[in-house]
Amino acid sequence: MTPEDRLREKLRKIEELYAGAATPGEKAAAGAAADRIRGKFESTSKAEQPEEFKFSIPDPWSRQLFTALCRRYGLRPFRYRRMHRQTVMVKAPASFINAVLWPEFEELSNALTFHLLEITEKIISEEVHATTGEAEEVDEPRQLR
Numbered sequence: 001m002t003p004e005d006r007l008r009e010k011l012r013k014i015e016e017l018y019a020g021a022a023t024p025g026e027k028a029a030a031g032a033a034a035d036r037i038r039g040k041f042e043s044t045s046k047a048e049q050p051e052e053f054k055f056s057i058p059d060p061w062s063r064q065l066f067t068a069l070c071r072r073y074g075l076r077p078f079r080y081r082r083m084h085r086q087t088v089m090v091k092a093p094a095s096f097i098n099a100v101l102w103p104e105f106e107e108l109s110n111a112l113t114f115h116l117l118e119i120t121e122k123i124i125s126e127e128v129h130a131t132t133g134e135a136e137e138v139d140e141p142r143q144l145r
Helices: 003-019 024-028 032-047 060-072 094-127
Strands: 051-056 087-092
Touching (some): 003 032, 003 094, 032 094, 051 094, 060 087, 060 094, 087 094
């Protein structure tokens, strides 16, 4: 299994966790997790009034992941004119945002960040220099009085 395949599998498992897959058959069904999460969103939308949430996501890859996740579940991410590009607004029930969308985004983002870090370190160590760690910490030079 390639590192990319392992990452894809991990992302599917994270989604299944937030979808609340109950049976092994549900856990194995591709695409069913997203459908269950959309169902959760619809049911909470009927029970709760949607609220407007403002997210500040400076990293462009994380922001791309967040907007894609919103769209996957039927939410419409937007930004008001003159807002910073890192700002993403979403209207949804608070319970859905707090229990499903944001925690799932954080886990997916962490998995992708870890994967990108591994790839970056591997390429740098193979193509630039074998030692890829942080810069050495040294004492400051003494000051003359």
